Structure formats: C-alpha cells, structure tokens
Amino acid sequence: MSFMQINDLKVYYPIRGGFFNTVVDQVTAVDGISLEFEKGKAYGLVGESGCGKSTTGKSIIGLEKITSGSIVYEGQNVTHNRRGRGSSYNRDIQMIFQDAHSSLNPRKRVQDIIAEPIRNFLNLSPDEEKRRINELLAIVGMNEDAKLKYPHEFSGGQKQRIGIARAIACNPKLIIADEPVSALDLSVQAQVLNFMKDIQQEFGLSYLFISHDLGVVKHMCDHISIMYKGRFVESGNRQDIYTNPQHIYTKRLLSAIPDVNPVGREERKKERIEVEANYTANHKNYYDENGKVFDLKKLSTTHFVAMSAHEKGGI
Numbered sequence: 001m002s003f004m005q006i007n008d009l010k011v012y013y014p015i016r017g018g019f020f021n022t023v024v025d026q027v028t029a030v031d032g033i034s035l036e037f038e039k040g041k042a043y044g045l046v047g048e049s050g051c052g053k054s055t056t057g058k059s060i061i062g063l064e065k066i067t068s069g070s071i072v073y074e075g076q077n078v079t080h081n082r083r084g085r086g087s088s089y090n091r092d093i094q095m096i097f098q099d100a101h102s103s104l105n106p107r108k109r110v111q112d113i114i115a116e117p118i119r120n121f122l123n124l125s126p127d128e129e130k131r132r133i134n135e136l137l138a139i140v141g142m143n144e145d146a147k148l149k150y151p152h153e154f155s156g157g158q159k160q161r162i163g164i165a166r167a168i169a170c171n172p173k174l175i176i177a178d179e180p181v182s183a184l185d186l187s188v189q190a191q192v193l194n195f196m197k198d199i200q201q202e203f204g205l206s207y208l209f210i211s212h213d214l215g216v217v218k219h220m221c222d223h224i225s226i227m228y229k230g231r232f233v234e235s236g237n238r239q240d241i242y243t244n245p246q247h248i249y250t251k252r253l254l255s256a257i258p259d260v261n262p263v264g265r266e267e268r269k270k271e272r273i274e275v276e277a278n279y280t281a282n283h284k285n286y287y288d289e290n291g292k293v294f295d296l297k298k299l300s301t302t303h304f305v306a307m308s309a310h311e312k313g314g315i
C-alpha cells in the first residue's frame, strides 16, 4: 500500500512582461504526472535537462506552487498546506538539493544547519539535541569536530553528507534527492550512493531519486519514470525499463549510456543507428501533432508507456 499519492500534478510558471509586468505567457514545467510512494522503495525520475525534474521535487515538498492536481499523504489531501509549521508532512518529506553548496547556509555552523529541522519538529533538550547531532554525524560518517565548522570548509562529498544528515534528522518517510551526486567525482559518487542505500535499508526510507543518469538510477531505484517536457513517457520497474523499453525516448536514453567495454561496441553503435532511424520513421506513434507526449497506457501491472493506442501492440 502506498502512503502517498501524487495525482495529475501540473506546475506552470508565469512569464511576466510589458509595462505593467502582467502575465503574458506561461512555462509548462510539469504537465500532468502521477506517482505513488510505498515504504522502503526508491523511485527514479530521469530525463534531460529542463524536462521538469527539479520542479516536480520542489512542488512536492512545497517550494513551488501547484497549478493543479493533488497530493494525498496518509489519506489527507495536503495539496494546499504542505508547508504548515509543525505539520507532519513537513517533517516526513525532506529534500536533498541539486546543489549542496548553495543549499547550506554559509553563515551557519554545521551543528546549527543539522539542528534546524530538529528545532522545528522535535522537542529536544539541549543535551538530547547535542546527542542527536553527534549520532547523525556518525551515521553520515563524519567526525564530531565538523560541528563547529562552516560549510565552505568541506569538500563537495562532505557537503552532500551534511545535507543528508539534515534531511534524515527527523526520521523522514520520503527523501527527495535531486541529483545528489552529479556534482561529485565518480569515486565519491559511489561512496555517497552506497551510503544512501545503506540508510534506506536501515530506516525503511523511500526515495524519489532525481537524475539524468540512467546508470545511477539503475543502481538505486525499484521503479523508474522517464520524463520528457513535463510528462512521463514511460514508467516501470528496473526490468521493464532496462530490458524491455517501449518508448523511443527511453530507447534513445538507454542507447546513449556510454560503454567502457570495447567488446560489443560495434553492435551498440548499430543499435544506436537503428533507434535513431526508428525515431525518425515512427515519430507520430510517440508524439502527437504538437509534439506532446501521449497519456500513459498500461502494458502490465508495473509497466506503463505513452504511445498512440493503435500502435502500442505492434512495436
């Protein structure tokens, strides 16, 4: 059973202009997506730059206004009161931001950064708070001397860990992790990802894992949604997406994953050319006359794809 449902979420940004700074147009950042979260599962959100991934994350957590659609958390419609002070939604849903550096207040010491959600949501005595901060630093593998330092004194990977410590401070149910490792070296990436997996198992956390890297998502996620221009083109479990992709956009993303293994490189090149030819030839099966993605249709209990109805079975 899912504990949270996102239904037909739409987020439009107004474009203002003219002498009176009125709204002249809008950017359709998220255009009708639905998601469900189950306890202890990781969900991936993948797509090219600008397709609406961060906007999805930020609107779920309450940093962006929702144009239409609803968010239901533990049976309650929370769409319009996501940021209520002291609300359980606010405590249980946390976010790790795309840019670790600017998400940490440079004027605050690490102990105050991590203590922020604790002070907001848990009524701890100063001693208990100190113990909790030490415990959190230990969970993310950092030394206790870190407490008195400022964010700029840490490396990228360490800053990301501080962000993680802050996100898990109040035992959240869901963490939205927006490209948590894309700014890091490969070796540090693996370290942070493995660590995120460990705490997921330990605390039964759910993740919405946002990334443009299908390799990282494969490592982390049980269920994956592929996003294009604010809509889902395909969604399914690891098997569905990686061994049985149906939408041409998913196939293009998969064929674009760089391959370090020289064996089979020629075949992959051939495959890429085939995918491109299919894209050009069958464009109308995947996008309508305005270039918009179709609605998702069910292929199996886990696998959904956005293709025109009459073509779905034939490919």
Ligand SMILES: Nc1ncnc2c1ncn2[C@@H]1O[C@H](COP(=O)(O)OP(=O)(O)OP(=O)(O)O)[C@@H](O)[C@H]1O
Pocket: 013, 014, 027, 028, 029, 047, 048, 049, 050, 051, 052, 053, 054, 055, 056, 098, 212
């Ligand atoms: N505050 C804003 N005002 C107006 N338009 C915005 C705003 N934030 C994002 N957008 C637009 O919304 C769309 C989606 O942006 P978003 O940041 O969600 O993309 P993204 O998928 O996270 O991309 P990236 O992979 O580069 O982080 C883009 O076209 C962007 O230009």
Ligand SMILES: [Mg+2]
Pocket: 053, 054, 055, 098, 178
């Ligand atoms: Mg983003």
